[in-house]
Structure formats: structure tokens, C-alpha cells
Amino acid sequence: MGSSVPRRRFLQAAAAAVWVPTSVKGFTPDDLDPMTQDDVLQADVSKWELDTPALLVDLDAMESNLARMQSVVSSNGIASRPHAKTHKCPQVARLQIQSGSVGICTAKVSEAEVMLEHGIENVLMTTSNVTPFKIERAMGLRRWHSGFVQATDTPENARDLSDAAVAAGVTADVVVDVDPGGRRTGITPGRPALELAQLVDTLPGLRLAGMLCYDGGSQHVAGFAARRTQTLERLAPAVETCESMRRAGLNTEIFSGGGTGTYNIDHENAGLTDIQVGSYVFMDAQYLAIGGESDDEVYSDFQPSLTILTTVLNSQYEGRATTDAGAKSCTINRPWPIVKGETGMSYTSGSDEFGSLRYEDPSRIYRTGDKLELIVSHCDPVVNLYDRMYAVRGDRVEAIWRIAARGMSA
């Protein structure tokens, strides 16, 4: 993954002009962390003035990604329901809804709590809640938020949900989570899934809202054709399940699936209503490497908008420099972060505290105190390391957004 040639080509392509679909509101007090001083936005702050390591989101690139996704799903007759596990940031969720998404997804009940508290009304939690404590929290959410939908993948769990809903005096909206073959989460498609849907439909505390089938294992398959073949094959049993649910008179208003890697393939699954795309909003080195429909080498459908600003701490040894962004700022996911705008150097973040810059054919040498920008390796876990992100347009910091669901893994 990630040889230097596609990176170079990508970085050239990233200079193209973008269409800005909506004005960005800027931060609100609710998005700020009241515990620290440095959230107060000053006028005309350049990103290069920020203390580092800092997480930046390029607004032009992100808005281009939002517009592109909306345009493609609309023309394919489906919708997007972006996964907030990627950004954990209410302000990004708000922009997704404004751009046309029908709601968002969350992986954890604590993420759902944060998003609903911040005014995001339609939240589909894609993981089953299995303990009494979490089920009680989920029902507490449902009591106040009619747009909260949760997943279930066993008859036992559906009964537990129904009992808790009855006890809480609510009717909980539930989708059946169907396994695409990874045997990780979800129930087996076909009869087991159909019977679970029928059970949900009859339980007193629940309302069947449809199903979901997330094919995570296909999202990073390299090459568009191979990715398409694999995901359509893996989704086929779920498509049949959806059809049998429909024939049985069950509600299939939601059939959610897909992801950033298959966003322009997923509509081929009959009955699928929306896609749980996450990374498209930020992109990362992992997705750049998978190739796209029109570009085999670089997945250039979306622009990398998420970067890490870092400072050189030591430049006294030849052929290299040490920066302040290591594994605690970048994770150790591969491919390693890409130095933005530089093709003749590589970056590694294997050390906890320090990044390592090595020169091959550098256009310039970075000196102690210099700053550089990194395209992230894998956006989801990187975002989860930071409490806030700086929203920048060009070099100017336009807003500071709190990553309010950071660390919400429970």
C-alpha cells in the first residue's frame, strides 16, 4: 500500500478547485470545552500559528466531500446516513445533515448520547446493546429522542430490549443487524434473520424499522472491480433477507449498509436505502491506497481533509528530523502518515512521543521549529486521540470544534 508514485499523483490532484456547497457556521459555545482557555477563537489566526500537535480539518476539502457524496447517492436513488464513529464531532454531524444525509450512525451508546444531546435528531446505533446497564441507557435515550434507532442480532436480546422498553414506557425502534459473512456481529441472513425480524415485529416494546448489514471487510479491498465483486457477493444473502421480510409484510423502510469504499456500488443491492459512510468526510492514507472506479492507483473520489500539524524538534542529524507527533498523535496504523505537499520524504510514527521524518529526495529540509502537515493514516482512531479539531479554510482558522464523543468507546 501507498507507494510514492500514487501519493505524488494524488498530491498534485488535490490542488484542483472545489465547489463549496454551504457556508460553515463556525463554532458555537456548546461545541467548546469550557475547561480550557485555548478554545477561544481569535480573529485571523493562521493554522501555522497553532501549538502542535494539532488536528486540522480543511473546510474546502471537507465540503467538497460532503457535496460529492450527496450528489452520488442522490443520483443513485439512495441516501447517506454517515457514521459518526469517524468524526465523533457534533459540528461535523450537523454539516452532514445540512448536506442532505438522512441521519447519522453511532457505534456506541455513549456516542449516541453525545450526538442526541447536541441536537442531532436521527441516530441509528449500529451495535447491539447487550448489558442491562446499556439497554437501560438506550431506553432512556429513546424516551426523549424519537429519532433513536437501535440494532439487535439475537432473539434473546430482542426480548431483553422489549422488556426494558415496556418497563421504560417507550416503544423502541429496532433494526435487525445481519452478518455479511464476517461472523463478527449480526445474525445469519436468511431464516434466522427473518425470524428475528418477525419476533421484533411482534414484541410489545419494539417497532421493527428494518435491517442493516455492514460489510466492513470489503471497504478496503484494493481495486474497484474486485471490491465491487466481493461486496455484491457478500451482500446478496442480506438482499434476499430484505426481500423475504418485505414479502412477509415486515417493515423494510431502513436497509442500511455500505461504506466509503463501496459508496458508488451499494445502490446495486436491491432494497438498500442508505449507506453508513464514515471516512469519506476526512479520507486517509488507508483509503487513498485502495484505488477508485476512474483511477486504479489512487482513490481520488474524495479529498483528504484531515491533517495533523507537527513541529520539528530536532534537525541536527543528517537525512532525518524528529517531530513532536508520534503514536500518541498519529496512531501506528499503516500506511504511515503522508507529509502533505512533499513527495521526497517519508514519515513514521512508531514511537509514542516522536515522529520520524526521513529524506529520500527532499524538495526542502525542515529545521528545528519548522511545522509540517500530515495526511492521517486512518482517520477514525486518529480523531479519537484529540479533544478538538481546528477547522481551517486556506491557512486561516475558521472555527474550533470540540470532538465531544472522543473516548466514548462504552
Place this chain on the structure above:
Amino acid sequence: MGSSVPRRRFLQAAAAAVWVPTSVKGFTPDDLDPMTQDDVLQADVSKWELDTPALLVDLDAMESNLARMQSVVSSNGIASRPHAKTHKCPQVARLQIQSGSVGICTAKVSEAEVMLEHGIENVLMTTSNVTPFKIERAMGLRRWHSGFVQATDTPENARDLSDAAVAAGVTADVVVDVDPGGRRTGITPGRPALELAQLVDTLPGLRLAGMLCYDGGSQHVAGFAARRTQTLERLAPAVETCESMRRAGLNTEIFSGGGTGTYNIDHENAGLTDIQVGSYVFMDAQYLAIGGESDDEVYSDFQPSLTILTTVLNSQYEGRATTDAGAKSCTINRPWPIVKGETGMSYTSGSDEFGSLRYEDPSRIYRTGDKLELIVSHCDPVVNLYDRMYAVRGDRVEAIWRIAARGMSA
């Protein structure tokens, strides 16, 4: 690293009785996060009742580690100055000081701010501050905290520090950071380091407090003999530098180095005063695998005290189970987390949201809703994912400690 045999032997060994050197005070309001409700400690809470994923520290094991470290460094005529980058937790730093450590280290100025604010008086920042913003923050710390010492590794930086100290009206205590050969941070030992020490000694805003040389590259070398040979060889030029500083009449009251992997070797370096041990307090799968002086297979000098509590979300597929602790709760460091008390199964956390349990020769099968405990892969970046840790004795939760410097990478 990490074959199942040493793991099994380790887990048996971990059952041995431990000496408890000090009573643990429990949490104080200052250690709690005022933004959330769930920090309020209830009486007689079992760790098995905690919502998951949760980070736990076993007090008996941690206290045993503190006592062991203090006993060994004392008998070797040196001191410990534990690195707070590992725990980022003021309460753990307090216990280290209570157990006899002469101070703590931090990697970042933001970590130093947190520790000093929480009453830890002696803080050595081991990374150079190179930007005007960070240098100003460091001088602000020095104004109020006489026990704050910072590192420098170039003459230019020493002059910048001195200018900022003079401007702030303080005399800043500085140690020279000497490179053990990794060419990552620190100045070259010998004449360059000596001249830098002499410069620091003459600059008006600075007071030379000694030197440091952190041999990070030797800490995880497998096998005690190989580790000893390598680190003594790599430290030799720093030892000579220290001696030449002493002969030149310079202050060498601090010569800090070492780490958890070499804690019982570092005193062989003449002039070394204290060791920057970090992981010993928690241990992890990475350190278990390096072997010790008395045990070639398992590094059993210290006990793993840090674990992640996780819940099984899906157990409907044979030979495996899916849990709620993936990469965002465990990192993707190798070796993978070890399931505590279980030898016939393996755990992977490569997926962002989900952990994967695979059975080989299981003593039991975990069912949906069951909880299990994981010995962490690499303690430093794991701690950095959580806002708090639960301090447990046996099964009982004794305190909740805020990881106040979590995310402080700047």
C-alpha cells in the same frame, strides 16, 4: 514475542502474594472529572459491575511494583524519577513520590502543567521546547514551580531558553539531553554535549542541573544479557560526557537515564543518578515478552497491574466471540492483549470498535454479556485513550482516578 507458554507461566506466577507498602488514599475531588456523573464512587462496587470498556489498575499489583522498584534502586545506590508519560495520572505520580521517587518526568510541557497543577513538585521535562510559545509556557511554569527542570539539546535552543528566562524574570533549571545513538533527540555526546553544558552554565537565565540520556532503543531488547550489553555500550559515551562535565567543574547532580527494561542495569553507568522508569508501574504484553535476569522467558520482575475490562457482544458463531474493546480501546500494538487467567484463547483488537476472541483450547466459553479482563499490549498509548482509570483491590473498586494529562501531546 508472546508465545503461549510464557504467558501461561506468567499468569500462574501472578497469583503470588504481594507486599503492600502503603495505603492508597482513594480519589479526591480534584482527581475527578466534574463534567460527568459516573465518577462518583459508590460503596462496594465490584469491578465486574463497571460499564465497559473500562481501564482498571490493580492496586495490589501496582503497589508491589512500586515497592520492588524502590527496593532495587535503593540497594543499587540510585533513585527513580518515573516517567509520567506512561500513566498521565496525578494520583499515580503521588503514589510514586510517596514510595520514594525523587520526582517525575514528563515528555510534553502540557503534561508538566497538569502534574505541577496537581501538586507534584519535582518535574523533569525530558523533551526540548523549541517554539517561542512552548518556551514561554515552560518559563511560566518555572516562575511558580522551583522544581521544574527542562531539557535542551542545541546551543541555539539554550540561548532561546536563556533569553526567555531573563524576559520572564526567572532562572530556569536545565539539563543537557545527550543522544545514546538513536539520532532522534539529544546532542552528540563528548565535546558537543560538554560545550553545550558549558554554554548553559554561563547563560544568564539558566542554571545547569546536569544531563539526561534516555536509551529507549534498548528497553525492549529480548534477553537480559543482550539488553545489558547493548545499553552499557550505548551509554558509555554519555558516562564519559558526565565525567568530563564533572572534571570541568560543571554540575552533574542529575544524570538521568534508563527505563523499565534496564532498571537493574542502569546503576552500572558511573555517575548515573536516577532512572526514568515508566512501564514498571503497569507492565504490559510488550514488556512481559522481553525476559528478565532470573527468568529468560517472562519478564516477571513486575506484575501486570493495568487491564481492560470488556464485554462479549456476540457469541453466536463457533470458535469465537466479539467484544466491545477494539483498537479505540486497546490500540493495535503487538503483542496483542492477553486474556487474564485464560491460556487457551487469543485476542485481537485490530478492528476499531470490536475485539475478537478466538478459542484454541478454552477452559470456558464466553457468552454474550460476559465480561473478561485483558492485560494491555503497550501501556502508554492505551492509557492515553481513557479519561479515567478504576483503581481496584481484589474485585472491589476502591477509587476512580482521572487521567488528567490524557491527550496532552502538545
